[in-house]
Amino acid sequence: MDKTVRGPAYVVGDSVDTDQIIPAEHLVYSMTEPDERRLYGCYAMSAVPPAGQGLPTGNTPFADCDADREGLPSRFKVIVAGGNFGCGSSREHAPFAISEAGCRVVVAESFARIFFRNAVDGGFLVPIESPQRLIDRIRTGDDVEVDVDSATLTNHTTEETFLLKPLGEVAEIVRAGSVFEYARQKGLIPS
Amino acid sequence: MTLTEKIIARHAGRDRVAPGEHVWIDIDVLMTHDVCGPPTIDIFKREFGEAARVWDKEKLVIMPDHYIFTANKHAHRNLEVLRAFASDQKLPHFYDAFSDRYKGVCHVGLAEEGFNRPGSTLIGTDSHTCTSGAFGLFSTGVGNTDAALIMGTGKLWVRVPETMRFVFEGTLPPYLMAKDLILSVIGDIGVDGATYRAMEFDGHAVYDLGMPERMTLTNMAIEAGGKNGIIAADDVTVAYVKERTDAAFEVLHSAPDARFHSEYRYDVSEMEPVVAKPHSPDNRATVSEVAGTRLDRCYIGSCTGGKLEDFVAAASILRGNEVRVDTYVVPASTEVDRALDTQQIDGVTLREIFERSGCKIGQSSCAACLGGPPDTFGRTHGTEVVISTTNRNFPGRMGSKSSSVFLASALTVAASALHGVISDPREVLV
Numbered sequence: 001m002d003k004t005v006r007g008p009a010y011v012v013g014d015s016v017d018t019d020q021i022i023p024a025e026h027l028v029y030s031m032t033e034p035d036e037r038r039l040y041g042c043y044a045m046s047a048v049p050p051a052g053q054g055l056p057t058g059n060t061p062f063a064d065c066d067a068d069r070e071g072l073p074s075r076f077k078v079i080v081a082g083g084n085f086g087c088g089s090s091r092e093h094a095p096f097a098i099s100e101a102g103c104r105v106v107v108a109e110s111f112a113r114i115f116f117r118n119a120v121d122g123g124f125l126v127p128i129e130s131p132q133r134l135i136d137r138i139r140t141g142d143d144v145e146v147d148v149d150s151a152t153l154t155n156h157t158t159e160e161t162f163l164l165k166p167l168g169e170v171a172e173i174v175r176a177g178s179v180f181e182y183a184r185q186k187g188l189i190p191s
Numbered sequence: 192m193t194l195t196e197k198i199i200a201r202h203a204g205r206d207r208v209a210p211g212e213h214v215w216i217d218i219d220v221l222m223t224h225d226v227c228g229p230p231t232i233d234i235f236k237r238e239f240g241e242a243a244r245v246w247d248k249e250k251l252v253i254m255p256d257h258y259i260f261t262a263n264k265h266a267h268r269n270l271e272v273l274r275a276f277a278s279d280q281k282l283p284h285f286y287d288a289f290s291d292r293y294k295g296v297c298h299v300g301l302a303e304e305g306f307n308r309p310g311s312t313l314i315g316t317d318s319h320t321c322t323s324g325a326f327g328l329f330s331t332g333v334g335n336t337d338a339a340l341i342m343g344t345g346k347l348w349v350r351v352p353e354t355m356r357f358v359f360e361g362t363l364p365p366y367l368m369a370k371d372l373i374l375s376v377i378g379d380i381g382v383d384g385a386t387y388r389a390m391e392f393d394g395h396a397v398y399d400l401g402m403p404e405r406m407t408l409t410n411m412a413i414e415a416g417g418k419n420g421i422i423a424a425d426d427v428t429v430a431y432v433k434e435r436t437d438a439a440f441e442v443l444h445s446a447p448d449a450r451f452h453s454e455y456r457y458d459v460s461e462m463e464p465v466v467a468k469p470h471s472p473d474n475r476a477t478v479s480e481v482a483g484t485r486l487d488r489c490y491i492g493s494c495t496g497g498k499l500e501d502f503v504a505a506a507s508i509l510r511g512n513e514v515r516v517d518t519y520v521v522p523a524s525t526e527v528d529r530a531l532d533t534q535q536i537d538g539v540t541l542r543e544i545f546e547r548s549g550c551k552i553g554q555s556s557c558a559a560c561l562g563g564p565p566d567t568f569g570r571t572h573g574t575e576v577v578i579s580t581t582n583r584n585f586p587g588r589m590g591s592k593s594s595s596v597f598l599a600s601a602l603t604v605a606a607s608a609l610h611g612v613i614s615d616p617r618e619v620l621v
């Protein structure tokens with residue numbers, strides 16, 4: 001996992017659930033076949049209600065597979081969300097879809113626990129909590145940079161820097177890359 | 192220690208654990224289904240090798256249930272993947288679709304097949320795995336990666352949760368069901384009110400309930416963000432479990448000096464029928480506040496609202512009457528489905544009651560609870576306003592992003608079906 005991620009921010013509100021992140025009808029695709037796997041990125045965040053798609057203006061789709069962006073469905077690199085991001089189902093397809101779209105960091109006031117563990121254990125993206133509500137301070141499209149080690153978010157558009165919450169014990173899994181690598185390092189499974 | 196802490200400690204090989212600690216625990220049962228099973232198997236093979244064997248065949252349960260009765264080719268491909276894996280690994284607990292063993296919705300199937308054993312740990316690739324906690328065990332949902340790790344090692348890391356305690360006292364009035372209790376709790380604490388925590392349910396009113404109704408309480412712990420829901424086992428639990436398995440189990444309780452994060456007390460005799468309004472399970476209103484809301488559809492089904500008690504309750508209201516709007520009935524399991532033909536009210540079977548009142552009866556599965564492929568039974572396609580016994584009403588959950596879903600008990604849904612508008616069961620119950 002990269003230690004810093006920089007790019008356009010995508011801002012959403014509170015309680016964005018897994019059905020909004022990747023609607024259930026798409027869960028039938030293979031997560032390994034390249035052609036099908038790509039579809040997860042294309043439909044990532046597609047069921048967020050239009051008014052909430054990319055705050056504050058809304059109506060900004062997160063991903064667009066028709067646009068040519070060197071193969072990445074989304075131009076956004078960091079999702080900035082309110083509370084309870086990823087609530088709902090246990091589908092690992094949710095952090096997977098966001099990561100397939102090309103976005104590797106989500107900063108939220110709080111996460112639903114299964115989404116959080118899936119993001120970390122699968123090594124799909126880094127979920128970082130923010131002690132303050134950033135969705136009023138950052139606009140979709142702002143050029144932001146997240147430093148995972150120092151737990152900071154810098155908004156280069158407004159030249160503001162915000163302190164995020166340290167990852168705590170899961171930092172070891174994030175650093176290892178996935179729970180499997182972590183388990184190997186700890187000798188729980190043979191390497 | 193609380194009940195949840197005790198179970199985690201025993202499975203971590205420790206005398207004690209405290210909330211906030213990270214520990215690795217041994218898993219007694221791992222359950223997966225058709226949506227998350229195939230990607231879990233892919234990860235298992237990627238990490239442990241094509242020829243790897245699962246850690247313990249007896250402890251792996253595969254119950255396809257989500258996308259069964261659909262023409263969708265990807266859904267059928269997923270069933271094939273499960274079949275090949277089960278046969279390759281010689282799995283004894285594979286409940287294949289379109290076979291005599293097919294169960295329907297996994298959380299109800301786990302109970303019926305005796306996999307919910309007090310004192311144990313049960314992990315599933317489905318967020319409503321917390322349902323099993325109604326049997327006094329630790330159960331929670333995980334993603335495919337964690338499940339694949341369990342498949343290879345039998346182990347999972349957990350952060351020991353703090354426990355919130357919900358005590359229900361009093362006698363449950365005939366117009367209320369467990370769904371009213373849990374929707375009230377979620378309305379009180381919010382969809383993230385229990386995030387990372389255990390929710391333990393206790394009190395006489397809880398122990399007056401049968402197992403299926405208790406499962407409705409624990410089923411929706413996840414709708415408050417909870418890690419697990421749990422109810423200590425009693426004689427009712429033990430009788431249910433013994434009828435379905437010879438496996439050993441251990442009944443545990445929270446210690447008298449256990450430390451709880453918080454405690455909420457309810458007198459059920461003073462509670463009212465409630466709904467969760469669109470588009471969130473914590474958007475609670477009393478039925479009387481929303482009575483008269485025009486409906487396009489009623490839906491009775493899912494792991495939380497498609498159990499036998501739900502159909503008995505609905506039939507007691509629908510009996511001898513006709514529904515005014517499309518009403519879909521989906522038994523959660525094949526066992527519940529068969530019971531529709533044996534369970535009677537005044538000599539009439541539940542199936543006959545539903546058929547005569549004009550309901551459409553579907554086959555046991557998740558069906559429209561989570562939308563699914565376009566040809567899914569009961570799925571919404573437009574701007575339908577639905578009242579449903581399911582557990583989630585986020586935008587698009589039942590299919591169409593422009594439909595709106597109210598969540599309610601089977602009694603409230605049945606009363607509403609008779610009038611075509613949201614209706615209070617107290618008006619029709621005699």
Ligand code: SF4
Binds near residue numbers: 494557581
């Ligand atoms: S019935 Fe609904 S909530 Fe239950 S397992 Fe199926 S999709 Fe999930």
